[in-house]
Amino acid sequence: MPPPEYPLDPHSAEFSRDPWSVYRELRATCPVSHSPNHGGFWVLARHADVKRAALDPRLFSSAGGDLLVPAGYGGWLLPVCADPPLTGRYRHVLAHLFDGRAVKAMEPLIRQWATEAIDALAERGRGDLVRDLAHAIPGKVTMHLVGWPVEQWEQVVLPIKDFTTRVPGDPDRERAAIDVAGIRERIETNIAVRRERPTDDLASHLLASTADARPLSDDELIALMMMVVFGGVDTTVAAIGNMLVHLDADRQLRRRLVHDPALLPRFVEELLRYEPPIQGFGRFLTAPTEIGGHEIDRGEKVFLLWGSANRDEEVFPDPDEVRIDRHPNPHLTFGAGVHHCLGAALARAELRITLEEMLRRLPDYEIERDGVVPGRTAGTVFERLAIPATF
Secondary structure (H helix, E strand, O other): OOOOEOOOOOOOHHHHHOHHHHHHHHHHHOOEEEEOHHHOEEEEOOHHHHHHHHOOOOOEEOOOOOOOOOOOOOOOOOOOOOOOOHHHHHHHHHHHHOOHHHHHHHHHHHHHHHHHHHHHHHHHOEEEOHHHHHOHHHHHHHHHHHOOOHHHOHHHHHHHHHHHOOOOOOHHHHHHHHHHHHHHHHHHHHHHHHHHOOOOOHHHHHHOOEEOOEEOOHHHHHHHHHHHHHHHHHHHHHHHHHHHHHHHHOHHHHHHHHHOHHHHHHHHHHHHHHOOOOOEEEEEEOOOEEEOOEEEOOOOEEEEEHHHHOOOOOOOOOOOOOOOOOOOOOOOOOOOHHHOOOOHHHHHHHHHHHHHHHHHHOOOOEEOHHHOEEOOOOOOOOOEEEOEEEO
16 A cells, blocks of 8 residues: 655645645544645654654664755754664763753853844843844753853854755855854864864863774764754744734733743643744654654654644644643653753753743833744745834
């Protein structure tokens, strides 16, 4: 029997406007399907199937190539593009950046940077919540993690956002790729300098680290640092904007959070389920297998739709509603298993603190709805590109 065909294109304008209706159709009609687009790939839409794949790295490999659809980064990111046992060893050398003690120590800095951005917005009485707020906070956090001057955050954030917010084949994306290559060159220079003059920055730490009882290669060093930079910027920027847009639409919920900020962690968790920044990631089958009654061959790319899994009616009652009392909330926004997002605790802290300060300082913000610019593509990240607001 031929595989069920569904022409999913995560970069199409229709999908980017409303991926959720696509997911509902997939789960109802063909939860395991094959798309002929972008060279062909399989799609998993149900929570159970997505979770099964995420928890089985031996069968669903992350080391088979670029995990995007289509392959679009052109680089190697670690530990994302690795399988056990190397996954654990790479995670170990980065763990000091993201453990509970490190995140707690960073919270005052996150609050300071959030306050600085909000101060500037308050003085003007209007601004863009993406450009003036969502870009700056994760940008400064990421520069701090790497050990680069935080005031240079735009040199990292803007090239990454120019690249990931554009559809493959867009000439502007190709130009942005050149700027992203400039970040890689900066990392290469950083590593070369620290090899001769180590300090306490990330490059120095990685140069002193090992994997399989051997020093990390230059390619591994670059891939680990590129992952910290990309992972620290792209998804958190998107999540801040998505959450502020939702609270502008649901003023009753916003008032509730203003009066009871202790509820913010629940809101953050529910919005991460409801509008995950990363809609999906690929895996490569290492052996033929059966999923949902369909045989899939070895070597095939399988796209795990986190966004669809998070709205699976079999797992989440009223999945298209935001319910901050939702419990349990087993969303897959941060993945699962050996590739569960290493920076999840830090991302949660950034989101919570940014919202705490925004609702404390500018609780009456109003978004100019006609000026909101939706993402050009949801194939990499689901986000808004511009969110003009007044205070």
